[in-house]
Amino acid sequence: MPYAYLLVSHGSRDPRQEIAMQQLAKLVNNKLESNLQKSIIGGVVSPPKCELVGTAYLELKPEPLHEQIKRFAKMLKASGYNRLKILPLFLLPGVHVMEDIPREVTLAQQALGEDMIILQPYLGSHAGVQQLLAKQIAESNDNCYKQGWIILTHGSRRPGSKKQVEAMAANLGVVVGYWSVAPSLESRVKELVSAGYHKINILPYFLFCGGITDAIARSLQELKLQFPAVRFQLAEPLGASAELADLIWDLINK
Structure with missing residues (x-):
């Protein structure tokens, strides 16, 4: 059974950031689909029954992060998936990366009652x-x-x-x-x-x-x-590019 992935960013009231997050998630999903297709052809896995790359936000959303994680995980479980990797899309190891996100992941894990969540290293740690x-x-x-x-x-x-x-x-x-x-x-x-x-x-x-x-x-x-x-x-910030999606894919599959 393949992993599903949840990309977590800070959150913003600016709609450009959510649009970019969705674009980046789509790029990562394309890589996942390409990888799954090879496995499907080889008879290793079945086609996915739901979206396996999601987005969530630490702040400025109606639900706290642990509730967003739980909702995504329950959707996965209903479709037969029970493994989830969470990638913090942060560039520095500040309080959000080192304290806030691990705490929210722990709350979600406790509520789910099983060991299905793996918290990956933050994006900025990738060389x-x-x-x-x-x-x-x-x-x-x-x-x-x-x-x-x-x-x-x-x-x-x-x-x-x-x-x-x-x-x-x-x-x-x-x-x-x-x-x-x-x-x-x-x-x-x-x-x-x-x-x-x-x-x-x-x-x-x-x-x-x-x-x-x-x-x-x-x-x-x-x-x-x-x-x-x-x-x-x-210059421009990093942006929702294919190159950034490649880094994310590499990081979540280490």
Whole structure:
């Protein structure tokens, strides 16, 4: 019997994020269907009777996460499936990843009364995320300018939460700025300007466009006024891409 999968993100009032989550779930489902088709042809499994890739949200939904998990798991059980992997679509090991989601999964597991749920590592722990960022950086390099890169992420006050992204930035030869904690985007820009950089690229380390990426764009307009001699470029967040679906598929099948 194959696993089903539940992709868990933070949740947002911005409809763009839910649309992107559904697109990403569809991409992962396509990979699952392709894999199942090979097994069906080989006589290993039967065709699925329900959708095996779902989405759930930690916050800003009528149901708490553990209730969303229970509802999805009961739907699976009614269709004859009893194995579920949950993947947190988070990029940093903050409080949500290390405390909130494990607690919600435990509540769901206790209510279901059986060992059907496996909580997978969070998305940002996959080494391939660094490769996606490296690709974005390489595609935007401009030899006409002395340029610097800032990976801008949300940040967390949880001890140790910055280690992974800062190690990744060091490997890529860039610096990290944080939206909610220090060092901020503005302080990183000032450092690069003082170091003589003429072009500064900001890479939002977020999954999808939303309220924060909109706020980053507004902040960038203010920075352009503050530093008129500097050329700024704002890249896109990771997005619901086939490459990201590949990473998710790899992570949930380890």
